[in-house]
Amino acid sequence: MTNRAVTEKTVDLATGRDGDGHAAVEIATEAGRLLLDHRQKLAVADADPAEIRRAADRLSHEYIVGALADRFPGDSVLSEEGADDLARIGAERVWIVDPLDGTREFGELGRADWAVHVALVERGRLTVGAVAMPAPGVTYSTSDAPTPAAPSGGAPKVVVSRTRRPEPVMAMADALGAELVEMGSAGAKAMAVVRGDVDVYAHVGGQYEWDSAAPVAVARAAGLHVSRIDGSELVYNRENPWLPDLLICRPELAGTVLEVLAR
Incomplete structure (x- = not known):
């Protein structure tokens, strides 16, 4: 430190x-x-x-x-x-x-x-x-990436925006029977998953590379699943920095979340 x-x-x-x-x-x-x-x-x-x-x-x-x-x-x-x-x-x-x-x-x-x-x-x-x-x-x-916290055993928690509730994210939360947690910035949402306060952060509808690069690096180091919402890799330093969607979640939930988001 x-x-x-x-x-x-x-x-x-x-x-x-x-x-x-x-x-x-x-x-x-x-x-x-x-x-x-x-x-x-x-x-x-x-x-x-x-x-x-x-x-x-x-x-x-x-x-x-x-x-x-x-x-x-x-x-x-x-x-x-x-x-x-x-x-x-x-x-x-x-x-x-x-x-x-x-x-x-x-x-x-x-x-x-x-x-x-x-x-x-x-x-x-x-x-x-x-x-x-x-x-x-x-x-x-x-x-010094930590081991992800043990599952709480209750309903999964999905972090969402205070002002935007995209239909794919809400459908995913419904399919999981999830509890919704409102929060502001992308970094704050991603770090809530890193801390284990929530289980899933899915974003659709528009971001740029600077919105997710640092949060994705930290989340990946912490052993979390990170990808686009179709499961593909997040690629940085492209000519066009538009990177409109993102998934950060506990690894054991990734398969289910990606399947629901693909519907």
């Missing part, structure tokens, strides 16, 4: 790439700290919440890109908030980052379900990821 504010805890879950893994943790965690400081401006009566959220995206993006450039000057970066340099397609190492995942939740004081994503793709393979959840002070990463 690296030294950081006493209110923060680092949960290492990685693949043995210590230098890259530690850098991902430190950068994601520090970006989260900056966002928490910035969020305090929302409490100012005359602050424009929309501008606070836009400024937060820029602040985190600029910090992460700068930190990566300082540590890894030869690497490429794909960020939700940055211009896409397609030279990354031929690069051996590409960092894929979401400076603020769950901007809506960030803008609601008291909500903790937003995150910062930092992931590394090497020669087309997702190798390192860190998901910082600044409000509770936890950063999950791809080192």
